[in-house]
Amino acid sequence: MTSTSRDVARAAGVSVATVSRAFSEAGAVSDSTRRKVLTEARRLGYSPNPAARRLITGRSGNIGIIVPDLANPFFADIIKGVQRRAREGRQAILVADTDEQARLEGDALRSLARQVDGIILASPRSAIEDLPGDLNIPIVLIHRQAPGWWSVTADFAEGVRQALVNLRALGHDHVAYAGGPHLSWSGGMRTESLRTCAAELGVHLYELGSVAPTIDGGLAAADLALATPATALIAYNDVVALGAMRRFGARGVDVPGGMSVVGCDNTMLSQLAVPSLTTVDVPRFEAGEAAVALLDRYLADADAEPIEQVLATALVIRGTTAPPRQT
Amino acid sequence: MTSTSRDVARAAGVSVATVSRAFSEAGAVSDSTRRKVLTEARRLGYSPNPAARRLITGRSGNIGIIVPDLANPFFADIIKGVQRRAREGRQAILVADTDEQARLEGDALRSLARQVDGIILASPRSAIEDLPGDLNIPIVLIHRQAPGWWSVTADFAEGVRQALVNLRALGHDHVAYAGGPHLSWSGGMRTESLRTCAAELGVHLYELGSVAPTIDGGLAAADLALATPATALIAYNDVVALGAMRRFGARGVDVPGGMSVVGCDNTMLSQLAVPSLTTVDVPRFEAGEAAVALLDRYLADADAEPIEQVLATALVIRGTTAPPRQT
DNA sequence: CAACTCCACGGAAACGTTTACGTACCGCTT
DNA sequence: AAGCGGTACGTAAACGTTTCCGTGGAGTTG
Incomplete structure (x- = not known):
């Protein structure tokens, strides 16, 4: 059905080794024979069989x-x-x-x-x-x-630090944080950074525990936040933030008037929200x-x-x- | 480094053919030797080399x-x-x-x-x-x-038909439609169905042409819709619908009071929107x-x-x- | 008891490449 | 002219499986 290097070799009047060399850039082949091989290959619709190549080289690409x-x-x-x-x-x-x-x-x-x-x-x-x-x-x-x-990671500590500093500057000194999955390393970074920054800045931090990284998790987080004196909520990610915004709306809490919200990730969702979401950009x-x-x-x-x-x-x-x- | 079927064969005191048969469910091997082969394989950390398997069977899985x-x-x-x-x-x-x-x-x-x-x-x-x-x-x-x-396709024609019928029942008889990429087959289905349904129902259909299937496309679609007498907009998909809602909001047009919006796809985005988006569910x-x-x-x-x-x-x-x- | 069937298994070819090694040839030096 | 290095190419082994075919032995039948 599909042609092999042997077919190409025969058609071009060379050996299979030469065909192989013509296809692997490095090989020592004269320009003229390489051209001949490549045109015959094109004519026959040949391309190297990846399985065979991989078997011998050990690389799949x-x-x-x-x-x-x-x-x-x-x-x-x-x-x-x-x-x-x-x-x-x-x-x-x-x-x-x-x-x-x-x-x-x-x-x-x-x-x-x-x-x-x-x-x-x-x-x-x-x-x-x-x-x-x-x-x-x-x-x-x-x-x-x-x-x-x-x-490769992102400097989550710095991102949430900036968020907290900004909220503090706006006048918030009671801030809630909704965390993500327990074993999320980046989540751990965020929590840790928030704790030290909160201590430095004299901000009361209300840790709401971990919620599912979904809309539903956000709904839950909103209720938890409203049970604290917090006037701002930092969410594990944008999805949770949007879920929380939904729930705040449903409970008659104005965002940002009654509650400021900060997300994390800066996905397209954050631009889609109304009002658009303040968030920590993560590349x-x-x-x-x-x-x-x-x-x-x-x-x-x-x-x-x-x-x-x-x-x-x-x-x-x-x-x-x-x-x-x-x- | 990694062991081969020969190693397993030697360890289990059988031939490589038997090892192969023990691993391919169908083969004729006695239960006792199969067990022996499998335990030796586990001990040696053996698993069949997919490249070799593929080379001979022609199937990659x-x-x-x-x-x-x-x-x-x-x-x-x-x-x-x-x-x-x-x-x-x-x-x-x-x-x-x-x-x-x-x-x-x-x-x-x-x-x-x-x-x-x-x-x-x-x-x-x-x-x-x-x-x-x-x-x-x-x-x-x-x-x-x-x-x-x-x-495998979805019955887009029926979905948008339902949307138009519903809008008509609500009292809309001037409806705009923002289409998607030109060569989108499903987009073509939607357009065609809307045209025939609009004719049947006596609804004026304003075709806004095709916009990019993005938020920005939605922004543009909203402006186009407002230039027509339409009181409802059907969008190519949810993303376009949300973009349009954003723009309607920015221009002071209340949704759904001043303009009804229908999306398509029923992605998670449609539940995220405020108010949540009426849309055509597509599996x-x-x-x-x-x-x-x-x-x-x-x-x-x-x-x-x-x-x-x-x-x-x-x-x-x-x-x-x-x-x-x-x- | 012979002839036959069936089953479990081994031997070996085949899949289509890459690459180590060998060889012929060309051009250069001495 | 002999020797030598380098280049272009062919030969053949190797990669690790699957599968065809063959074989020996156990079980069945007449």
Whole structure:
């Protein structure tokens, strides 16, 4: 059905080795025969069989990416970044979605491990030591640091610090925080940073505990926030913030008049909200691109020292923050 | 480094053929030797090399999916459906995002073609005859029908018909429609259905032409709608609808008081909007799952007659539709 | 007891590449 | 003219499976 290097070799009057060399850029072939081979190949519709190539070289040219939830625009953007960078390197990407279930991350890793050259693991929900350790494949983490692991993260501490400083400047000194999944490393960073900043600034911080990173989680967070004296709410991410805004509206609390709201991530959702959402910008495309770049370096030198790259974050002021209403 | 079937064979005191048979469910092996092989395999950390397996069987066990934009929750959900179904069949999925560029669809098809057993092509932006025809691989279309092609689509005609009937019942007889990308098959369905229904119902239909399927497209659509006597707007999809709502708000037009809005797709965005968006529900997970099911049938029998599966749609009434304000 | 069937398993070819090694040839130096 | 280095290319082994075919032994039948 589909033609092989032998067919091309025969047609071009050369050996299969020469065909192979003509296709792998580096090979020592004269320009004239390379041209001859390539035109015959085109004529026959030949392209190298990736399975055979991979069997001998051990490289598939594919990379895998594992995310908690594809439907979360945050992760969709990360994948777009990965994709864009991978396309330049002629790599295909395999994606696995774990539906926010930590248990599935190990399965996904295992099933991808033999298929790809390296794996990007975004925002793992498992503890790092629960991940299978025997699969012997380069892994780059996104939004999680761990000793001995390659990673690209964002400076969440700085982002939420800016948020709290800004709220303080507006006059808020009772601020609530709705956290995310327990084992989210980035969530831990946010909590920790908020605690120290709150102490420094003399702000009362009401930790509402962790809610689901969904609209429903946001609805719940709003009720929790209204049970405290807080006049502002910082949410784990934009989705939670929007859920909370919905619930505030339903309960007759004006945003930002009665309650200021700050999200995190700066996804497209934050511009869609009415009023548009003040949020902490977290680079997503860039994180995806950086992860591929790191993976490439890792693959080039497996014994290199792990790199931990950190991207900048910044507060984006929009319409959901204002001075607290005077009472 | 990683062990091979020969290692397992030696350890278990059998031949490599028997190891292979023990792993491929069907093979004729006694229970006792199979058990022995499997325990030795586990002990050595062996799993079959997919490249070698694929080289001889010609099957990779992978499927590809191509979408115009991963960041659009509509397509993210389709992929989640694909993923869920594929996980059951132990298939990995390769994803390609074409950034809404028709030109990249051919490239994506070509680069995936040799890597996977079959491809799901969602909402192609290219004309069907512009797709490479020589790649000799099963393809299932989503949201596009074409003679001789396998496809799963939704009954968009019925969905928008319900929307128009509902608006008419509320008292709207001047309705605007903002269309999507020119070569979108589903967009064509919507336009056509609206035209015939409008004629039947005696509704004046104002076709605003095609706008980008983005927030910005929605902003533009709103201005166009306000330049007509229309009291209701039907948008190409939820994103456009939300963009339009934003713009209506900015121009002081109350929704639904001054203008009713109907979206399409029923993505999570429609529940996020304030007020929540009346929209046409289009199954997405189900479309993804159905596409994998069709692909499996296609792969099982390449000569079978193409199947064109159509999923149901239905209007979901929420808060953006109401009777027009009396003048 | 012979002839036959069936089952479990081993031997070996095949899948389509890449690459180490070998060889012929060309041009240059001494 | 002999020797030598370099370049372009061919030969063949190797990658790790699956599967066809063959074989020996156990069980069944006449």
